[in-house]
Amino acid sequence: MDFGSFETLAIETSGGVATVTVNRPEALNALSGKVVEELARVCEVLNQLGGTGTKPATGTGSAGDDGAWPVRGVILTGAGGKAFVAGADIREMTSMNAEQAEFYARSMHAVTLALEAVPVPVIACVDGFALGGGCELALAADFIYASERAQFGQPEVNLGLVPGFGGSVRLQRRVGLGMARELIYTARRIDAHEAHRLGLVNRVFPTREELLAAAAATIREIATKAPTAVALSKRSINQATGRPTAEGLDIEARTFRAAFGTQDMKEGTAAFVEKRTANFPGR
Numbered sequence: 001m002d003f004g005s006f007e008t009l010a011i012e013t014s015g016g017v018a019t020v021t022v023n024r025p026e027a028l029n030a031l032s033g034k035v036v037e038e039l040a041r042v043c044e045v046l047n048q049l050g051g052t053g054t055k056p057a058t059g060t061g062s063a064g065d066d067g068a069w070p071v072r073g074v075i076l077t078g079a080g081g082k083a084f085v086a087g088a089d090i091r092e093m094t095s096m097n098a099e100q101a102e103f104y105a106r107s108m109h110a111v112t113l114a115l116e117a118v119p120v121p122v123i124a125c126v127d128g129f130a131l132g133g134g135c136e137l138a139l140a141a142d143f144i145y146a147s148e149r150a151q152f153g154q155p156e157v158n159l160g161l162v163p164g165f166g167g168s169v170r171l172q173r174r175v176g177l178g179m180a181r182e183l184i185y186t187a188r189r190i191d192a193h194e195a196h197r198l199g200l201v202n203r204v205f206p207t208r209e210e211l212l213a214a215a216a217a218t219i220r221e222i223a224t225k226a227p228t229a230v231a232l233s234k235r236s237i238n239q240a241t242g243r244p245t246a247e248g249l250d251i252e253a254r255t256f257r258a259a260f261g262t263q264d265m266k267e268g269t270a271a272f273v274e275k276r277t278a279n280f281p282g283r
Contacts, residue, residue, distance in 0.1 A: 001045060001049075001070050003018075003045050004041065006023075006041075008023055008034050009022060009039070010079065011042065013071060015220065017071070017073055017074075017216050018075070020075070022035060022076075022077070022078045023079040025078075025079045025080025025083075026080075027086075028082055028129060029078040029083050029086060029134070030085065030086050030090070030133075031085060031087070031134070033089070033092060033104065036104070036107050036108050036111055037107075039111045039115075040107070043114035047117055049069060049231075050068050050069065050228070051068040068282055068283065069120075071120060072120055072220075072223035073120050073222055073223065074122040074123070075215045075216065076115075076122055076141055077124070077127065077212065078126075080128075081127065081128060081208065083129040083134065084126040084138065084150070085129075085131075085133060085134030085137055086132075087132030087133045088104075088132055101164075105164040108164070108165040109165065109166060111140075112139075112165065116140055119230075120227070120230065120234075121218075121230065122140075123144070123215045123218065124137070124144045125145050125146075125215050126138055126144055126145070126146045126152070126192075126201075127146070127147040127149065127208045128150060129150075130150060130153075131151070132153070132156055132163070133164070135154060139167070142234065144195075144200065144201045145203050145204075145211055145214060145215050146192040146201045146204050146211065147204070147205055147207060148191075148192050148193075148205070150191070150201075151191055152189065152192075152201075153187065153188060153190065154167045154184045155187040155189070157184070158187045167184065171183065171200075174198075175198045175199055175200055192204045226267075227280065228262045228280075229262070232255050232259055233255075236252055236255040239251045264281065264282065264283065267279060267281060268280065
């Protein structure tokens with residue numbers, strides 16, 4: 001698929017894996033307005049996977065060829081080895097007035113919502129600093145893998161600010177309300193192993209190379225499954241998050257029904273009965 005060209009991002013695709021790298025190592029990959037704009041463009045392209053944007057259940061094309069699912073997962077990372085994303089671009093922020101700051105925050109909110117809506121798994125691979133906006137960007141991924149030198153935190157109160165890119169909403173969903181309050185109020189940094197203990201990080205790896213290889217392997221594993229089912233599962237989880245149990249179950253039931261309208265479901269159940277490997281058509 002054609003992502004176009006970018007000033008602040010590097011994009012590589014290989015074997016169904018798209019690696020999106022924030023590429024401002026001289027600024028520790030800080031989220032400048034340009035980075036936010038370009039991340040929005042990438043998400044717009046990724047949300048066309050499945051043939052119908054965010055409605056994968058009726059997509060066209062084949063998962064096995066270069067049709068509707070040329071990408072089966074996304075790795076989101078940062079360049080340079082010191083930071084995933086060190087945070088918002090503070091130098092840019094010092095010249096903003098309150099209205100411009102709100103626009104900046106809402107622009108990043110749109111990016112994180114679009115990232116959550118991408119119909120394939122997104123894995124944030126954190127090597128180095130993921131602070132403030134960097135932690136918030138990682139929180140918008142489906143899950144987070146980290147190297148042993150990763151550090152996480154919401155240091156906004158050190159600057160007289162509050163989390164502006166989703167930290168006050170998404171962090172509590174990962175680590176619980178009390179711990180989110182503590183991390184935000186104290187601006188404390190935590191290392192990869194503490195982040196893993198708290199449930200912020202799924203897995204920790206000794207090196208960046210092992211981190212990226214493991215994320216790619218996870219995406220390849222997921223790529224053996226029905227792409228419409230994975231996309232619908234992601235959509236169901238996103239829509240049910242934070243809702244009362246009865247509302248969440250209603251969303252699940254409607255998504256379960258939608259899966260019955262896919263060719264992937266017909267192929268998957270037939271393959272199970274016939275004791276053979278499924279060849280999912282991706283629609």
